[in-house]
Amino acid sequence: MENDIIEVKDEDRLLRRVLFTDPNYVREDMTVTSFAFKLRKEEEGLSVDIERLTTYEKSIVSVEKYRLFAVSCKDLRNLDLDCIHKPLPDNYAHAEISGSALNKNKVSSQLSKFAVYINYPK
Amino acid sequence: MPALAERTKIKTETGNISSTTGLNFYSGCTGAYIFLWNSPIDVNTSMFASGSIQIQTQCYIPELSSKAKATLHRLYSFKQLKLNWDGNGALVPEEEVIQTAANFLFLLDEYDLPIYFTAPGPNGEIVLEYKNDQNSAEVFFERDNFSEMLLYNGDVQIYAGKVEKKMLIDHFNQH
Secondary structure, X not given: OXXXXXXXXXXXXXXXXXXXXXXXXXOOOOOEOXXXXXXXXXXXXXXXXXXXXXXXXXXHOOOOOEEEEEEEXXXXXXXXXXXXXXXXXXXXXXXXXXXXHHHOHHHHHHHHHHOEEEOXXX | OHHHHOOOEEEEOOEEEEOXXXXXXXXXXXXXXXXXXXXXXXXXXXXXXXXXXOOOOOOOOOOOOHHHHHHHHHHHHHHHOOOOOOXXXXXXXXXXXXXXXXXXXXXXXXXXXXXXXXXXXXEOOEEEEEEOOOEEEEEEEOOOOOEEEEEEEOOEEEEEEOXXXXXXXXXXXXX
16 A cells, blocks of 8 residues: 555645755745745755645654645646655655746745645644 | 036936936946936936036945845855755855845845845745735846846735836835
């Protein structure tokens, strides 16, 4: 079961780990800046976790260094992006957001507007 | 007395402006700007008047708002970043990118724009973010003098494209 590739549905929420150090990508009002959704030069997709396949505790990796934000798969598909389940040996929930528009500031910014803060740790 | 007989005009790249118009002159370290009734005309070039009139200018270094000072301090702190500062291979912003963003911050603070946030990006870019109750803006600065501006009403993106200072100022002055 843990080796199966699942279909990522529109109603799925995707968890993105966001830098919460100095400098950080989380503003004072706990919204997130667009750089949290920007590709690095050598990247082809953004790493996320499918919420229903993981826990916040596992997904955040380090509460000292990161915070979690969720985007709905439907929202990102409306931006001509897609998400595919790509399990890693140590992380079955891992998925990747991809699309040619992903390297544009206007798209990463729009993604950040859709992102919802996950209040973890409380 | 041709200088008195002739109506004096200020020549810019976009045409002539009568000297009877309400004008303020600004010549900062990043370029020259004319303010026509508080709306900027970005001429970014040297100005001269026809006839014999002389315009005396002086370099005006404005006092920054406290929010802009704090943002400038943050911006300059990015010079201390090391390669891989985020643990995921992030590049360090180049000096030129930081200075371009700082110059922009200086210039736009004259208009009381609500500077809100700044951060370095994963590829060495920098963003300046402006925000008030209704509107927000993100201005990106990257290598090779690339810059880009996004404007929002709430969460609705209404503009994405090259940086237009007048558009940005108007965006926060609309009622």
